[in-house]
Amino acid sequence: MPELPEAEVVRRGMARWAAGATAGELAVLDPRSVRRSPGGAGALRERLAGAELAEPARRGKFLWLPLAGGEDAVVVHLGMSGQVRVDDPGAPDQRHLRLRLPVRSADGSAHELRFVDQRIFGGWWLDPVVQDPASGDAVPASAAHIALDPLHPLFDADEVHRRLVRRRSTLKRALLDQTLVSGIGNIYADEALWAARLHPERPTERMTRPQTRAVLAAVQDVMRRALAVGGTSFDALYVNVDGRSGYFARSLEAYGRTGQACRRCAAEGREGVIVREPFMNRASHLCPRCQPRPRRSTRTVTG
DNA sequence: ACTAAGTCCTGCTAGC
DNA sequence: TGCTAGCAGGACTTAG
Numbered sequence: 001m002p003e004l005p006e007a008e009v010v011r012r013g014m015a016r017w018a019a020g021a022t023a024g025e026l027a028v029l030d031p032r033s034v035r036r037s038p039g040g041a042g043a044l045r046e047r048l049a050g051a052e053l054a055e056p057a058r059r060g061k062f063l064w065l066p067l068a069g070g071e072d073a074v075v076v077h078l079g080m081s082g083q084v085r086v087d088d089p090g091a092p093d094q095r096h097l098r099l100r101l102p103v104r105s106a107d108g109s110a111h112e113l114r115f116v117d118q119r120i121f122g123g124w125w126l127d128p129v130v131q132d133p134a135s136g137d138a139v140p141a142s143a144a145h146i147a148l149d150p151l152h153p154l155f156d157a158d159e160v161h162r163r164l165v166r167r168r169s170t171l172k173r174a175l176l177d178q179t180l181v182s183g184i185g186n187i188y189a190d191e192a193l194w195a196a197r198l199h200p201e202r203p204t205e206r207m208t209r210p211q212t213r214a215v216l217a218a219v220q221d222v223m224r225r226a227l228a229v230g231g232t233s234f235d236a237l238y239v240n241v242d243g244r245s246g247y248f249a250r251s252l253e254a255y256g257r258t259g260q261a262c263r264r265c266a267a268e269g270r271e272g273v274i275v276r277e278p279f280m281n282r283a284s285h286l287c288p289r290c291q292p293r294p295r296r297s298t299r300t301v302t303g
Numbered sequence: 304a305c306t307a308a309g310t311c312c313t314g315c316t317a318g319c
Numbered sequence: 320t321g322c323t324a325g326c327a328g329g330a331c332t333t334a335g
Contacts, residue, residue, distance in 0.1 A: 001307080001308060001309080002309090003309095032332090061309075061310095077309085077310085078309090079308085079309060079310080079332090080307075080308045080309055080310095080332085081307095081308090081332085081333085096333090117332095118332085118333060118334070119307090119308085119331090119332045119333055119334085120331085120332055120333080121308075121309060121310075121331070121332065122309085167325085167326085168317090168325080168326075169325090169326065169327090173326090173327085176309090178309085178310080185308075185309070186307090186308065186309090234307095237307090280308095280327085280328075281308090281328075281329080282306095282307080282308060283306090283307085283308095305335105306334100306335085307333100307334100307335100308332100309331105310330105310331095311329105311330085311331090312328105312329085312330085312331105313327105313328090313329085313330100314326105314327090314328090314329100315325105315326085315327080315328100316324105316325090316326085316327100317323105317324095317325090317326100318322105318323090318324095319321105319322090319323090
C-alpha cells in the first residue's frame, strides 16, 4: 500500500518528466477518479489543457502537481491502489487505467502521465494552494489539515508528544491519524511499533517522552530505509512510474509475517512468533514477547 | 464470504 | 438540558 516512502518514490519518478512540462488534453476514462475535483472532469480538463506544470510536491501521502502561477495545483492521491505511470504516447492501456494526461516535457519529449487505480480510493483533483502558517509551505487546501510528516525538515517529535499525551486513544490509532503526524499507514505503523517494542493498544496518555521519541525515530528510520530501496511492494498494486517494484517487503519485520519467527527474538535466543490481531476492521502485526500488551488501562470504564 | 486499507463522513459520548 | 470537541466506526472500492 502506498504510504510516505512509496508516494515519495512516485514523486521523484514524476519529477523528471512533469517539472516544467506543458499538459495536453486529459482523458478521463473513469469519472470516479476525479470525483473530488470541483466541476468534475470538464473543469479539470479545461484547467490542465496547455497549463505548465511545476516541480511535483508531497506532504505525507498527498502528492500534487503545482500549476504555473502558484495559485492552484492538481492533487494526486494514490489511495490504497493508485499508481502513476510515465509512458510513451500510444503505449497499450494498463488494466484499471483511469486517467491519461499527455505532456510535452521540458526537453521537448512527449509522454503520458497515467493514473492506474484498481480500487478507486485515490484520485486527482484541482485545488487552490494555500500557505500553511506553521511551516510556511504552500500546500493544496485539501491537504492543509495534514500534519508535517516525519521526513519534513521542521518535524518536531516533542511537539507530537505533547499532542499525543493529550489524547484519550491508543498508540497505533494515533500514529495513523494524519492530523497528528502524516505519512504513516498500516505497514510502517506496525514496523515502527515493533522496532520500538511498543504494543499498538498502548494508551496515548501514558506514553513517556522517550517512548514517543523512540517510536517516531523508528518511523523515520524504517521510512528512510524503504525509500532507499524504492518502497514496499507486496503485489502489483504498488509500483514506480516505470512499473518497477520496490524491494522493502523483504526487510519487513512484523507486517505480513503472521506465524513466522520474530527475528529479534530469534537473535536473542527467545521464541517469539509474529501474530495478527484485529484492529479497526483491519489488522495489526506484532510480536507479543517484544511488544507486551499494556496492563489494563487506567482510563475510566463506564458501565 | 472475506481479505486488503486511506480518507471522508457521520454519529456517539464525555465533560462542561 | 444542550452544546462542543474529540473519538470511533462505517462507507467507499475490486480482485483474488
